[in-house]
Amino acid sequence: MARTGRRPGDSGTREAILLAARQRFADAGYRAASIRSIATRAGVDPALVHHYFGTKRDLFATVLQLPIDPDVIVQAVLAGDAVRVGERVVRSFLTVWDEARARDRMLMLLRSAVTDDHVARMMREFVLDTVFGPIARGCSPDEPELRATLAASQLLGFAMVRFVICMEPLASAPHDRLVAAYAPSIQRYLTGDLTARRGTRAALVARPQANG
Amino acid sequence: MARTGRRPGDSGTREAILLAARQRFADAGYRAASIRSIATRAGVDPALVHHYFGTKRDLFATVLQLPIDPDVIVQAVLAGDAVRVGERVVRSFLTVWDEARARDRMLMLLRSAVTDDHVARMMREFVLDTVFGPIARGCSPDEPELRATLAASQLLGFAMVRFVICMEPLASAPHDRLVAAYAPSIQRYLTGDLTARRGTRAALVARPQANG
Numbered sequence: 308m309a310r311t312g313r314r315p316g317d318s319g320t321r322e323a324i325l326l327a328a329r330q331r332f333a334d335a336g337y338r339a340a341s342i343r344s345i346a347t348r349a350g351v352d353p354a355l356v357h358h359y360f361g362t363k364r365d366l367f368a369t370v371l372q373l374p375i376d377p378d379v380i381v382q383a384v385l386a387g388d389a390v391r392v393g394e395r396v397v398r399s400f401l402t403v404w405d406e407a408r409a410r411d412r413m414l415m416l417l418r419s420a421v422t423d424d425h426v427a428r429m430m431r432e433f434v435l436d437t438v439f440g441p442i443a444r445g446c447s448p449d450e451p452e453l454r455a456t457l458a459a460s461q462l463l464g465f466a467m468v469r470f471v472i473c474m475e476p477l478a479s480a481p482h483d484r485l486v487a488a489y490a491p492s493i494q495r496y497l498t499g500d501l502t503a504r505r506g507t508r509a510a511l512v513a514r515p516q517a518n519g
Numbered sequence: 520m521a522r523t524g525r526r527p528g529d530s531g532t533r534e535a536i537l538l539a540a541r542q543r544f545a546d547a548g549y550r551a552a553s554i555r556s557i558a559t560r561a562g563v564d565p566a567l568v569h570h571y572f573g574t575k576r577d578l579f580a581t582v583l584q585l586p587i588d589p590d591v592i593v594q595a596v597l598a599g600d601a602v603r604v605g606e607r608v609v610r611s612f613l614t615v616w617d618e619a620r621a622r623d624r625m626l627m628l629l630r631s632a633v634t635d636d637h638v639a640r641m642m643r644e645f646v647l648d649t650v651f652g653p654i655a656r657g658c659s660p661d662e663p664e665l666r667a668t669l670a671a672s673q674l675l676g677f678a679m680v681r682f683v684i685c686m687e688p689l690a691s692a693p694h695d696r697l698v699a700a701y702a703p704s705i706q707r708y709l710t711g712d713l714t715a716r717r718g719t720r721a722a723l724v725a726r727p728q729a730n731g
């Protein structure tokens with residue numbers, strides 16, 4: 308009798324589960340995406356998901372593997388003119404988010420991190436240890452950790468507004484407009500004086516004042 | 520026989536349901552928080568939740584009512600020196616997030632918006648129509664919608680990093696440091712030249728270049 312269903316040895320089964328997991332995690336977030344719902348979407352038995360990938364946590368970590376190498380991006384960002392590092396960070400970020408597979412994974416991470424502490428920790432580590440930490444340390448010896456989190460906060464917020472909440476006109480603004488808008492902020496976070504009382508002509512700032 | 524359970528007329532039942540809903544929505548997000556789980560937490564029958572608040576969508580809208588009046592904040596931000604509007608926006612934002620009840624509602628909105636399109640639309644409308652839209656229009660006649668979404672992207676990202684993902688040292692930075700760091704960016708988004716090729720000494724930017 309011919310076998311028609313998928314079985315453990317079938318080529319493609321593993322990929323089908325990974326694809327289903329990626330879609331479920333990206334759509335529903337880590338917490339709401341069950342192994343059962345992933346198995347259903349992949350057309351396999353839940354036991355097979357566990358067989359290939361272990362726990363939901365293990366599966367998530369596997370799915371999260373980015374199709375890009377963060378080290379390559381960090382090196383590219385840090386090579387070149389220091390006064391344009393903000394521009395290179397923004398352009399690299401836009402390029403990564405334009406790549407469909409990378410965008411799926413980032414959305415998955417974002418959606419899952421806001422509702423699950425375990426994923427939030429993974430995201431913290433990924434964002435700081437592999438991307439913004441090395442970039443900030445390469446830019447300034449002065450408070451690189453604060454600089455890394457400031458830059459991360461702007462680019463995360465941008466990703467939220469453009470890809471998750473979809474606020475126009477930002478959601479469909481062309482790259483050059485986004486670079487012109489964001490690069491000076493990222494540049495200042497990475498290399499500027501963060502305690503400055505004066506900015507550009509348009510950006511006078513922060514008189515000293517006690518608060519909570 | 521004495522009645523011991525809660526019944527529709529009990530004072531406090533409505534408040535108990537609202538509190539439970541607020542906690543569930545904030546914790547699990549809109550999609551994952553079921554009427555049943557909210558009823559369980561409130562110690563009432565699910566039918567009672569529907570009786571008081573209608574559908575889950577209706578309940579969410581009720582729970583979302585902020586304990587602050589956005590109009591008051593917008594007016595306060597727009598009153599005063601135009602070159603310090605960025606600082607006032609950041610300080611107002613920090614003050615609102617410091618207020619426990621407001622923070623719960625904002626976290627609820629944030630957690631729910633990333634996993635549910637309906638809530639994402641509510642958030643879009645709230646953020647743009649009642650807060651950043653009016654502020655941006657009060658600051659500049661030049662592309663106020665883009666300015667509003669740029670400012671929103673930075674403050675949303677800040678809220679994510681500080682309150683949801685909890686990235687240190689940003690998560691526990693004092694207000695004055697945050698104002699010094701963010702006010703110049705918000706000021707530029709609201710009043711600056713967004714196509715500028717040159718920024719502060721530390722922030723040279725964006726050479727013209729074609730891209731996708």
